[in-house]
Amino acid sequence: MLEMKEPEILRIAEQYVLYKLDVNEGLFWLFNINEGTCFKLNETSFFILSNIDGKTPTSKILQRFRSRYPDEDPKKVSGDFKEIIGNLKRRNVLCS
C-alpha cells in the first residue's frame, strides 16, 4: 500500500510574538516573551512567519512566497524558503 506523507503544518511556538513596527523603516521583530530574547526580521522573513498560522500547509505558504517573486528563479526562492524554515525550526521558533 502506498504511504501518503502528511502535509507539514507549522505554528509559531507560544512564547514567540511577531511584531510589525514600521513597514517603511523595515522594522519587523520576533520576541521571546519568556526568555526576553529578540530577533530582527527583514520583510521577507516577516512575510513567511506571518503566514505560519498552525493551519496552512508549508507547501501552500511556499506557493504564496513564490508568487511574490514571479521573476526570480523558483529553485532559488524555494531554497531560501526551506533554509529559513529549517533555521527557525532549529531555534524552536517553529513547531508542529
Added chain:
Amino acid sequence: MKDQKPEVQSMTSNPHTCHADNPKTDSHDLDNEFYFQWHITNKCNLRCSHCYQSTYSDASEPSLEELKSIGEKINHALTVWKREGRVAITGGEPFLRKDLIRLLQFLDQQPSIDRMSVLTNGTLIKKHIASLKDLTKLHYLQLSLEGGRETNDRIRGKGIFDKVLKSTELLNKNDIPVRWMVTLQKMNVEDVPRIIDLALENNVDTLLFERLIPEGEGTSLRDLVLTPEELSNVYDYILHRSDDEYAKGSSLKILKYRTLWILTDPKRAELNVQTPFQKEAGAVCSIGMDSLCILPDATVLPCRRLPIPIGNLKTDSIFKIWYTSDLLWKIRTKRNLKGKCNSCEFIPRCSGCRAMAYACTGDFLEEDPQCWK
C-alpha cells in the same frame, strides 16, 4: 531575490534602542540604563494636596516574599537585556513598611541591579540610617520639598519642612547623597529661587524639578498646573541660575533631563561647558524606552503619572509586557504623536510628557499641553 533573502538576526538589546535617539545625560551611560520605579506600598503618613495616589489603602500590600519575587524578575530582565539597572523604591511612604530594609538588602545582592534609591517624604528615616549606610548600591535618598516653610507645609502638612531639613542634615552627616524633588505648580513657582538657596545651604547633592500632573488626588488641582508661559519662565530661570551656581563653584546638580527642557537652550549640548550637568538640557520621554513603573499589587504602568495598566507581574513576564503592550508601541512610534509634537524637530530629545497629555486631554498621544513652542 538578492535583497529579499529572508533573514533573522538575533539581537542583544531591546528593539527600542534601534528606534530612538537617546541623549546621554551624565557620567553614567544612560543609553544603557533601565529604570524601575517600584511602589511597594500605598500607605502614607502624609496627605499632600497634589498627590497622584487615589488610595492609601493597604489592601493590596504584598508580602516580603512577593516583593522579593518581583525583585528577582527585575534582576532577570536586566540580566537578559544587559542593561544597567536602576531601581527606585517608593510608595506611598516606603519607610512605613517594616521590612523595607530587608527588601533593600535583598536587592543589594542582585547582580544586575546596579543602583538603588529610595523616594520618600523624609519624615521616618532616622532609625534606619545605619542600615541604609550599609547598602553598597544605595545611590541616593530622594526627599520631597515644595518650597520654603510656609509653602511646603501648606502643600505637604504642618511641620514637614523642618523634618525634611533635619533628615537632609542627618543623611549628609552619614554621607548618603540627598536629592530633593520639587513638583512645580502655581502654589510654589514663586518659591523656586528660595528652593535653590535652600538646596545650596543644606548641601543637597541633586535638585530635581517635576511638573504637577493633575491626576489622582491632584485632579481637583488642574487650575494649579502652570501655563506654558509660566513653565517657560521658570525653566529659563532654573537654567540660568544653575549656570550661575556652577560658575561660582557649587557642586549642586540641578537636573534638566526631562521633556520640554530642550526648548530652553536647543544648542546647549554644543557649548563648551565643564560638566555633563551643565551641558544637558532635555530628554525624551522614557515611556517605552527605558523605564517601567510597578505598583504594590504588581500592576505595571508605563509611568507612575500615566495610570493605564499594561500588565501585572503576578501573571505576566516583564518581557511580555515590554514587547507586546500596544500602548508602549504607540508611544515608541513617534510619528503617532499628535498636534505640534508630531512635527516638532525636537522629537528625538523631547516628545512631550505623555502623562500630561493624557491628564489634560484623555489622549496620551496628544501634544504636551504645557509646551510653549
